Amino acid sequence: MFDLVLDLLIMLIVITGFVFVIVDSISWIIQFVIHRRWYRTAKSPPEQPEKKHPQDDVERHVRVVGEWMCYAAGMSYRVNFQVEDDAHIRAWIDFSDWTIRITKGFYNDCRSEDELAAVLAHEIGHLAIKIGKKSGSGSRIDQEYKADQLAASYLSNAGYDPNALARQLWRHTVYDLRVGDPDFLNRQGLTHPPFIKRMVAANSAVRLLPQTS
Numbered sequence: 001m002f003d004l005v006l007d008l009l010i011m012l013i014v015i016t017g018f019v020f021v022i023v024d025s026i027s028w029i030i031q032f033v034i035h036r037r038w039y040r041t042a043k044s045p046p047e048q049p050e051k052k053h054p055q056d057d058v059e060r061h062v063r064v065v066g067e068w069m070c071y072a073a074g075m076s077y078r079v080n081f082q083v084e085d086d087a088h089i090r091a092w093i094d095f096s097d098w099t100i101r102i103t104k105g106f107y108n109d110c111r112s113e114d115e116l117a118a119v120l121a122h123e124i125g126h127l128a129i130k131i132g133k134k135s136g137s138g139s140r141i142d143q144e145y146k147a148d149q150l151a152a153s154y155l156s157n158a159g160y161d162p163n164a165l166a167r168q169l170w171r172h173t174v175y176d177l178r179v180g181d182p183d184f185l186n187r188q189g190l191t192h193p194p195f196i197k198r199m200v201a202a203n204s205a206v207r208l209l210p211q212t213s
Helices: 002-035 058-073 104-109 113-132 140-158 164-179 195-207
Strands: 080-084 091-094 099-103
Touching (some): 058 080, 058 104, 058 113, 058 140, 080 104, 091 113, 099 104, 099 113, 113 164, 140 164, 140 195, 164 195
Parallel strands (some): 080 099
Antiparallel strands (some): 091 099
């Protein structure tokens, strides 16, 4: 009798393990299909931006430019774009649903569509790093430099001015100077390097881009 109960218990444990594996696999497949499904192919390019900034429909403008940048970056996963009603200058990625979020404050701070594309290209660079694990064991600061480098390439591929990123970083450097940022030249321990150091690195990345005739 004891052996029978033991056999049934072992069988129950094995079946339970299989159930957990199946449920976990189904969950992974659903996540892949919803959030990481194939984005677009070379035969189906997204709508090309009108290169007019700013526009009345901010949400649509950000989405169209963002999708065009994803196409230029060769991004094969679906990426969403969302504008947040916030006056602060911020842009970030919500990895829970692969959404790049940009505040209205940052949108309004952009002086041209090239600069808007630069903001989105930088965030797309972070996505590319995460997908391809291109950052290796690098720090968050190293990843910021890498995302800027990728952004310069994406901007060039998309037909935007790759210098737009450096221009924007320079303006943010001026913002830091105006408010007397104590971490102006040294942000040790923070997640982002100083804007002026990023600007220098971004200019170097642009110089390394293939020259077009």
